[in-house]
Amino acid sequence: MPDSLPPSPVRRRLRQGRDRLATVLVTAGGIGVIAALLAIGVFLAVEVVPLFWSGGDTQTVSPRALWSPLEAEDDLAGYRWDPTATLGTEEPARVSLVPLAWGTLEAAAWALLIAVPLALGAAAHSALFMSPRLRSRLKPTLELMEALPGVVIGFVAGLVLAPWLERHLADGLAMLVLLVPGLLLAGALWSRLPPRLQQALPLGWAGLWLLPWLLLVLAVALWLSPWLEAWAFGGDLRQWLEVRLGLDLAVRNAIIVGMAMGFAVMPSVYSLAEDALSGVPRSLSEGAQALGATRWQTLWRVVLPAASPGVFAAVMIGAGRAVGETMIVLMASGNAALMTWNPLDGLRSLAATIAIELPEAGPDGLHYRLLLLAALLLFLFTFLVNTLAELVRTRLTRRYRRLGGGA
Amino acid sequence: MRLAKRSRARLPRGEGAGAWLAAGSVALSLLALLALLSLLAIRGLGHFWPASIALVALDDGRQLAGEQVREVPLPDGTGRERLYRIGNRDLDGTRWAWVPVSAIAAVSHPPELMVLERHRWGEAIGRLVAVESETGERLEGQAARAALENRMTELASLRQARDTLRDEVVLPRVQALQEGVDVERQLATANARLRELQAAMQAGHLTLETASGERWQVPLDQILRVRYPNAMSPLDKLVVWGEGVWRFLSEGPRAANTAGGVWPAIFGTVLMVMLMSILVTPFGVLAAIYLNEVAHQGRLTRLVRIAVRNLAGVPSIVYGVFGLGVFVYGIGGSLDEWFFDAALPSPTFGTGGLLWASLTLALLTLPVVIVATEEGLARIPDQQREGALALGATRLEMLTRVVLPMATPAMLTGVILAVARAAGEVAPLMLVGVAKLAPQVPVDGDFPFLHLERKFMHLGYHIFDAAFHGGDVQAAMPLVYATALLLVLVILVLNLTAIFLRHHLSTRHGALSRR
Numbered sequence: 001m002p003d004s005l006p007p008s009p010v011r012r013r014l015r016q017g018r019d020r021l022a023t024v025l026v027t028a029g030g031i032g033v034i035a036a037l038l039a040i041g042v043f044l045a046v047e048v049v050p051l052f053w054s055g056g057d058t059q060t061v062s063p064r065a066l067w068s069p070l071e072a073e074d075d076l077a078g079y080r081w082d083p084t085a086t087l088g089t090e091e092p093a094r095v096s097l098v099p100l101a102w103g104t105l106e107a108a109a110w111a112l113l114i115a116v117p118l119a120l121g122a123a124a125h126s127a128l129f130m131s132p133r134l135r136s137r138l139k140p141t142l143e144l145m146e147a148l149p150g151v152v153i154g155f156v157a158g159l160v161l162a163p164w165l166e167r168h169l170a171d172g173l174a175m176l177v178l179l180v181p182g183l184l185l186a187g188a189l190w191s192r193l194p195p196r197l198q199q200a201l202p203l204g205w206a207g208l209w210l211l212p213w214l215l216l217v218l219a220v221a222l223w224l225s226p227w228l229e230a231w232a233f234g235g236d237l238r239q240w241l242e243v244r245l246g247l248d249l250a251v252r253n254a255i256i257v258g259m260a261m262g263f264a265v266m267p268s269v270y271s272l273a274e275d276a277l278s279g280v281p282r283s284l285s286e287g288a289q290a291l292g293a294t295r296w297q298t299l300w301r302v303v304l305p306a307a308s309p310g311v312f313a314a315v316m317i318g319a320g321r322a323v324g325e326t327m328i329v330l331m332a333s334g335n336a337a338l339m340t341w342n343p344l345d346g347l348r349s350l351a352a353t354i355a356i357e358l359p360e361a362g363p364d365g366l367h368y369r370l371l372l373l374a375a376l377l378l379f380l381f382t383f384l385v386n387t388l389a390e391l392v393r394t395r396l397t398r399r400y401r402r403l404g405g406g407a
Numbered sequence: 408m409r410l411a412k413r414s415r416a417r418l419p420r421g422e423g424a425g426a427w428l429a430a431g432s433v434a435l436s437l438l439a440l441l442a443l444l445s446l447l448a449i450r451g452l453g454h455f456w457p458a459s460i461a462l463v464a465l466d467d468g469r470q471l472a473g474e475q476v477r478e479v480p481l482p483d484g485t486g487r488e489r490l491y492r493i494g495n496r497d498l499d500g501t502r503w504a505w506v507p508v509s510a511i512a513a514v515s516h517p518p519e520l521m522v523l524e525r526h527r528w529g530e531a532i533g534r535l536v537a538v539e540s541e542t543g544e545r546l547e548g549q550a551a552r553a554a555l556e557n558r559m560t561e562l563a564s565l566r567q568a569r570d571t572l573r574d575e576v577v578l579p580r581v582q583a584l585q586e587g588v589d590v591e592r593q594l595a596t597a598n599a600r601l602r603e604l605q606a607a608m609q610a611g612h613l614t615l616e617t618a619s620g621e622r623w624q625v626p627l628d629q630i631l632r633v634r635y636p637n638a639m640s641p642l643d644k645l646v647v648w649g650e651g652v653w654r655f656l657s658e659g660p661r662a663a664n665t666a667g668g669v670w671p672a673i674f675g676t677v678l679m680v681m682l683m684s685i686l687v688t689p690f691g692v693l694a695a696i697y698l699n700e701v702a703h704q705g706r707l708t709r710l711v712r713i714a715v716r717n718l719a720g721v722p723s724i725v726y727g728v729f730g731l732g733v734f735v736y737g738i739g740g741s742l743d744e745w746f747f748d749a750a751l752p753s754p755t756f757g758t759g760g761l762l763w764a765s766l767t768l769a770l771l772t773l774p775v776v777i778v779a780t781e782e783g784l785a786r787i788p789d790q791q792r793e794g795a796l797a798l799g800a801t802r803l804e805m806l807t808r809v810v811l812p813m814a815t816p817a818m819l820t821g822v823i824l825a826v827a828r829a830a831g832e833v834a835p836l837m838l839v840g841v842a843k844l845a846p847q848v849p850v851d852g853d854f855p856f857l858h859l860e861r862k863f864m865h866l867g868y869h870i871f872d873a874a875f876h877g878g879d880v881q882a883a884m885p886l887v888y889a890t891a892l893l894l895v896l897v898i899l900v901l902n903l904t905a906i907f908l909r910h911h912l913s914t915r916h917g918a919l920s921r922r
Contacts, residue, residue: 018801018803019801019804026700026701027697029694029697030698033690033693033694033697034694037715037774038714043732118435118436121430121431125426126433129426129429148443148831150831151831151867151891151894152831152891153443154871155874155887156446156447159887179435183428183431187424187427190427206430206434210431211438214434214435324721324722324724325722326833326834331874331875351722351724359837363736372728372732375728378722378724390713
């Protein structure tokens, strides 16, 4: 404190008082906000309790009704979700949450099946092969992809992709089948190119210059598909599926949901996995390459094992998102509470059920509390999955620091 | 091992198959993104382009006129068929016609074909035969065209006059009357004038000949716009396209959300997001300051931090359930009992509304703001704080003069990310206050000007509703594309701003070391 300007004691007390007041306010406000956030779980749990245990006057539902099939039928069809028709009537309540949980997990599984290979492939490519300039552009682009609203993706999946795939099932299959050989062919052709051309089309930019090649492959698949359908499936793939495998095709089905949600989940998995892969200390990968490993071998043997917890965490976060995504499932799945192994059938997820039925279910009824139970399940599942992922990631950061990098 | 060696020998400088699959997955993701965006852009913007109207003569002598929508192979694979949008829904019962290509004898584009956009029943397509005015005067040919044009401008001015009269004279008088002021005579004259205008608008009709030869009378006041698409030059079409885009942005929806514009939805989305950011910013920043600057950095704080981070991953629909249970039924129900019991049992705040939607989304985006602000605060080196304290600043002064200004870009990034997330979120809104049609925007001239209890329209929900709940989905599709494009553009702009800010932030604080 400069001695030319001695502070008056009143002013100093004022300042200190203000400071103390502000600290108290910030503390109270901060704790209040955080408590309000954490209240979500508490609220759901408290509201769900009367469903199973009540003072006597209100109706309850036995836990058995939620998790077991109707007594008459013992197979998958015995699990029914039909609260509006059966609650409050003489009939046994058909309120099994099993088909909804099934639909949720099925949709998430298909989404991950599509998103995880794409995301991990992209992450590996951009962490090890991609030119830094392209990489610094690609990350924001995929972040924009992450921000695309679910309602838009769901609309395109449910009203554009689903009708198209219904009419062109064979085209879709041909595209899927030819994709991998097409990419491998690109690699084989590239290694036969003269060195000058190879320099013009470096592997670091392959993410971009493979785009026209992919279009070409997809066009070839479209061209080949009638021939493929005639040769392998007797001219009509839909009929073949129905007769040979007993698979009915619903317009909006689990595969469509998986594709749409895979598209939505892929960027967040990519971004976390890429962080984990590129966070591996450079000394490790440089050492491996100096010993003569190719970059792919380095990735497979050194970088991926080191980063595996981070990659695992990325997949977990993706699973959490896929389980809770509402609009895409709502718009692309048909919302029929079926339990089948058929990926071409519709499904109904917990989140979509809440969105459809909660506005109609009045407050404090059994139906309302059942839907709150569904919300609680979603909350618990995502919260646990995310906590697991977060713990794994913290441990990973510590491991990198120990390995001497942390770049 | 041997196999691996051989394959490596065959691809001398290559990395093996995996590298190409990895590169392919980047390309495939980009391709999917590009495909989605270009689909939205082409279909969304293409809808406003005035397509030419084809006159199709069939083998059996029938004729139809319409805009070709698409051509697909027949289900049995014997040929192709085309979908025409032929309008005239009140005449034919449908506005679509599927025609097998093999049955088409000739297709022409005669310039006299006319498209009428109407208030109800969608468009009418045909040839102009005659225009009859209220006095029974009948004009045909070129004269009819000119008369129709005159009449349309006349109608536009009449509509304008009616709207001004209603909004500026009648409605305030009605209000005054309710408050006990005696303006009954003025109101009566205004109403008489209004009826006069109405009558003047109703006069006259035109006779239309459809492609199949039927003659048909259309009242002139039903007609919004007249176009002759086949006679237009590309420049004319461009002008009409621009007008179409503008009307889409500035008008309200018509015909059960399958036609018209999305202005109330844009307004509702923006208003809701603004309210949300006003709510979320102070609370988020407060919580972040508490967590990073005030709280004792122990095990409990670390746990709370992880929990807050994880709440960002909790599904949005769960927040919607919380909003419905606590805000709408809990707080809203109590407010109704205390202050609005006159209106019960019809709820005022005890039902979904603007306030509850903004609060729910604020809660949903709170973790985003907290995490971003905390990152910004953690980036500021401790020397800065210690320096300020050493110079005699109290903690409050240190926070407000040194720490917060340095963390501003991080806060802004957090808020913008929150806004981008909230603008695209639909699922929770379905529970706490979005409406499929709310022609009254929540802001008007009546006290208290901002009506927090009203329901509002939202771009995202508009997409869902028009695409899945409309009667004629086929007719609503172009508008849904356009709405989706608009929503995506809004979100892209917000995200780009956030990315730019983050870049700015990292260059500004790049020199500072992390603690």
